[in-house]
Amino acid sequence: MSVVTKTIKLKSKGESDIIDITDKVDSCLKESSLKKGIATIFVSGSTGALTTIEYEPGLIEDIKEAFEIIAPRKGEYHHNIRWQDGNGFSHVRAALLGPSLTVPFSDKNLLLGTWQQIVFIDFDNRSRSRELVVQIIGE
């Protein structure tokens, strides 16, 4: 049993940019010598979040529209009044979806469904350079 720490660097456009990171997580796993265990992906920041979706253009729009209903971009946020950075909606969306995702693997393969991809969503209101942590534990 051991722990392998990897990072994924990416540039996002913000504004609920939904990025498929499955291949990057898979590369982290293949670079480790671990065969079975879990990979925890983590966003070190409070305006991005993780989940899995079937990564196709229709759903990408649907997810963006769902978050626009849950926490509207033009809504009134106390955060915006205090900090004048206009990304209160980004913080609320990211808190609801969560910064952490744990995916099991076996025989060196992530145990995802055929039409299931790991996505990072950048809810911030501007483009960002991001560094995600991939903490792999296993044997």
Add this chain to the structure above:
Amino acid sequence: MSVVTKTIKLKSKGESDIIDITDKVDSCLKESSLKKGIATIFVSGSTGALTTIEYEPGLIEDIKEAFEIIAPRKGEYHHNIRWQDGNGFSHVRAALLGPSLTVPFSDKNLLLGTWQQIVFIDFDNRSRSRELVVQIIGE
């Protein structure tokens, strides 16, 4: 320390069918020889998700109604226009709740509250045969 991989097979009715899988996860744990650690339950698919609830008929209805507000079954989804399978709402709901749940255990027992059960929710719009992964790590 070791990793034990188990699977839970179940049939669901779809349409936000909420299934208590606590006993099944507990059986996976008891079958392993591990005393303390974490169990990660994972849905290998993009229309199901996991959480914990007090499993009683009132809340089961309340959770279904909450998701009907967040992502209505009859809403307009780009996914449906593209794929004609009518389950855009299922994908959005599953992405919001998430495919992964990690529960700690100690003395061979899941550290759940007295009125807290682990549930799988099948958001798809039809009955499905499902196989969940239970990845147990501990000593």
Add this chain to the structure above:
Amino acid sequence: MSVVTKTIKLKSKGESDIIDITDKVDSCLKESSLKKGIATIFVSGSTGALTTIEYEPGLIEDIKEAFEIIAPRKGEYHHNIRWQDGNGFSHVRAALLGPSLTVPFSDKNLLLGTWQQIVFIDFDNRSRSRELVVQIIGE
């Protein structure tokens, strides 16, 4: 590799009381002798949940208001009709946000962003004494 089980005791006011537990989780980590791995924080109960936010007064209000839209306190809940305890909204909110959060650490430090804190949200409709589990796995 080993597993260290810690608990965090706290008193909450309920009514979506949002409590910064970052220092408490960090203390659990420092008390263990582990250098790198993951810490899974878990709410053993069905009316509390975990996420990360930038812990500042504006966002604390924004998160509370978001949950008031998603699952209104005064809404009609089947749970309330059955049990007369009036906390149907608490259960629904907690189920949506989730009881589990996994945070990686390295060099004995949680890999959080600079403006990212771990928070416990007590959605119950009364003050509660809570005990959270912190299950630390690593080497």
